[in-house]
Amino acid sequence: MSAKPSLLIRGATIVTMNDDFDIIPDGELLIEKGRIASVGCASDRPVGWRQSKADRVIEASGCAVLPGLVNAHNHAAMSLFRGYADDLPLMRWLEDRIWPLEAELDEDSICAGTALAVLEMIRGGTTAFADMYFMMDKVAAVVKRAGMRAVLARGLAGTGSEPMAGIEETRELAAKWHKGAGGRIRVAVGPHAPYTCEPELLRRLAALARELKLPVHTHVAETRDEIKIIEERYGATPVQYLEREGLFDGLRVTAAHCVHLSDDDVKILADRRVGVVHCPGSNLKLAAGIAPLAKLLEAGVQVGLGTDGPASAGALDMWEQMRLAANLQKALTGQADVVTARQVLAMATCGGARVIGLSGHVGAIIPGMAADVIIVNLERAHLYPPHDVVSALVYAGHPDDVQTVIVAGEPIMEERLVLNLDERDILATAAAEAAKLVKAATAKQAAKHATPEPGGSDDNDEDPPEQSG
């Protein structure tokens, strides 16, 4: 492999997201061998300082440079279902609309859906995402081609009492992809949720994660129904149930949603250093509720931000999630000073990186870290005047403001041109694959309705909710 060209970005306001929250005006960022080599203010340096060393210079005056956004919870391939079934109660949405389509997914549709989501994420400044779905080998291949970074989990549900193909798939995925694609891809173990995973499965998956030294990605306490189900089955809250089954013992756990939590749950999440992914857009659209984010932050819980899957979220827009995260808590608590712009930007960058197990690796512009950075055009009406760059970005920023996206020191979008993917082809293929799924699911439904007494066992409508939600 040829060495990566070094890159100097200059003239920008650099929002480092380091521990001191340094914001550097007229900043210079030098990237060498895919990593941040140095960052500082141009006026503090002798003229010509190391600049001659850079193979390439990007002039970025009028722009902000910040760490790439981390979408800490997603089901990328579900982009094919976007807009297909909205405005329905959760169980009807799943049972009548999403699961019949999900049952028709094949490798081609997984690739098409993932590529569509990856394209959208890159265009909005997301450089890393955590994904849970199936056929993750295909998802990994798309991520590799696009040049993004991802933590991939095969979603798993069931009793855990028999040998499961999904567990084997997780092993194979880890063997093939963990730290693959130049270190851009990592693998996680993916128990879907407390209500879909019985105790034996949770224990097996916790053991698997410990054995393979992988993080865990799961959904927790998303809806009131889940709270009721887990209380009836196990006499516990979802958080207590997971803790009881050993999921928090020595494992890095990414817990998506955490909407309905007791005070004791919050304490457990903080004490056991469980990373929470706040997904305000999805929680609103599916009427799950509003997570107690202010309380979580106050308790010292590590929090990242996620969109959730495109079918439940709509757009994979991290800017919208930032805004919702801040504004909802203000309305919820009646205090305009809770959950600040800086706190949500941290959640969308270094916080998310920590939550998905990439802490110290990405999420901040600090020498030594991988160079996952985005250049955002600030010279736009909705971001003017330049009082406070973080406030402007969080309360008024938009995916289209992102101009250039760099992952591991390599540009993957420049001046809004996505470099490794064919946009037109991705859109056309996604539309064709989505139409194929709808056609197949509709034909199956029609056949079922046309047969008065289905005696056979080809009944396909009981696919478990292992990925959705």
Ligand SMILES: [Zn+2]
């Ligand atoms: Zn989800």
